[in-house]
Amino acid sequence: MGELATKAAQVQAVKTAGSPSGMAAMLERAWPRIAAIMPKEMSSERLFQLSLSAINTTPKLGQCDPASLCSCVMKCSALGLEPSAVDGLGRAYILPYKTKTGMHAQMIIGYKGMLDLARRSGKIRSISARAVYEGDEFRYSFGLDESLTHIPSGREHEAGEKPTHVYMVAHFTDGGHYMDVMSLQDVEAIRKRSKAATSGPWVTDYEAMAKKTVIRRAFPYLPVSVTAQQSASADETDGGFVDMLTREPVIEPQPAEAAEQPEEQAPATRYAVCQGCGTVIEGVTADATPQDFEGAGCCDRPSYIIQEG
DSSP: OHHHHHHHHHHHHHHHTTOOHHHHHHHHHHHHHHHHTSOTTSOHHHHHHHHHHHHHHSGGGGGSOHHHHHHHHHHHHHHTOOBOTTTOOOSEEEEEEEETTEEEEEEEEOHHHHHHHHHTTSOEEEEEEEEEOTTOEEEEEOSSSOEEEEEOOOOOOOTTOOOSEEEEEEEETTSOEEEEEEEHHHHHHHHHHSTTTTSTHHHHOHHHHHHHHHHHHHGGGSOOOHHHHHHHHTOSBOOSOHHHHTSSOOOOOOOOSOTTSOOOOOOOOEEEEETTTOOEEEOOOTTOOGGGGTTOOSSSSOOEEEEEO
């Protein structure tokens, strides 16, 4: 009862802040599906609070298409990454952007979120990224005998100063390694193609986003899971769950006309949801079981549950 009261208060706070009434309502209605694909170690209540806090702290999210916002939250849930605009942990961000059809939300994986995805494979012993600034001793070479040396100068960086290079190094459990280097010009070319090039973490946390960029470029060459590869390639999108979340309109249920004349209810729609990647299979028959979908091949570790709605 206490948890329901808390959620109701949070939803009301979002409405009061000036966001469309359908925004909080859709998030609340979509929550069973969002929670269904959430990793066991993730807190449903905490993700709900962070999602509503993101709307409150970024007012323009209240102007976004509700389905795109809920889709971003669902992607965070599927990946086990909390939106970090309010806690500063840099794992994921939900940001608004303007399109020809209006305002939409997009999810951006942060630097620490990209590291989390890479480490989950269990095949990477260590992975890190660092920024190089003017005055640092920095040299590297590729080829048969790769090498990289970075000795920071130790000086304080000026406000707004950008690194000259960023690099990443990953060591694998089998003894191999991979390294990559990007110049400021390389990073800027990626930033300028981003929908959030002039807002969000590219403005507030440039160094972290630059380091995230070099790690994301290295993903195709790292021993990470198929799910992690797909997540990295889907970075800076609405999450890919919009169609699922808009399958039914967000409306308040209508009261029955009269108790003595109940209307015949249509049978509930059954669908299967993969807890690993969020894939949804609709039109599930009444006698189907989760084991029937183990060979779906949607990700490297498919694990389905059956929902009704």
